[in-house]
Amino acid sequence: MKVKIRKNILILILVLLFAIIGVICFITIKNQINSSIKEKAFENIRVNIEQRKYNKIGDNLYYTNELIENKGRDEESILKYYQIISDFVKENFDCDIYISNLNYDVGKMYFNGYQMINEIIIEDVYFTITIQDNNVQSIDFLRNQFINEDIEKNNLLSVEEMNETASNVARENADAMLNSSNIDDINGEGYFKYDETDGVYYNVDLNHGSYIKINPKKGNVIHTYFFNGIIID
Helix, strand or coil: CHHHHHHHHHHHHHHHHHHHHHHHHHHHHHHHHHHHHHHHHHCCCCEEEEECCCEEECCCEEECHHHHHHHCCCHHHHHHHHHHHHHHHHHHCCCEEEEEEEEEECCEEEEEEEEEECCEEEEEEEEEEEEECCEEEEEEECCCCCCCCCCCCCCCCCHHHHHHHHHHHHHHCHHHCCCCCCCCCEEEEEEEEEECCCEEEEEEECHHHCEEEECCCCCCEEEEECCCCCCCC
16 A cells, blocks of 8 residues: 555655656756747847937037937027027037936926036036027036147047947847837947046947947947836836
8 A cells, every 4th residue: 555655645746746847948948948039039120320410509519410400499499509608618618518408497407417528528517508588697517617638549449330230239238129020120320429437438229218338549448328218116
């Protein structure tokens, strides 16, 4: 009787063992299939990275057409404000700046920007300029004030090489940025930035706030962030 019980227990253990092995194999195969499907779904995704094109006003204020197109109610008025800001900065600070954002208020306009040195955005120098009655009312620095340093873009890899690196990384992470392989390509904009931690680096903005940072001297990726635009509560 005891032998029979032991035999039944052994059979039960073997059945459970084979069941566990079967489940593990099923999950493994399913993951491999899903991974293969995902790779095939995104392997034809096109990655389009363009170099940011700056416009200038007063030889010291950099801006892009996209900001005016997306947020400016009247281009002529915005360009007039840019000229006011350019004159103010030239008279009081004598440095280059880049306007990154603008916002409207009752009787006021707010312009956010960064210092610019040799067409490199200085991440550590971020400010808000308030304009009222066609005059600069204030400039508020949210981080550091303007710096006087010679930050150069010497001995760097070509933009084409860095865009190729960014394209490969973006394609490898397409599933983290796109909701479906059928709705979107990956679009990017590359430009140079500087901060005290990373020094000069090449930044590529991608879909939904995703980005890739590249060391422009060595070509290695120093940081990435990928987001598909879906917020889960």
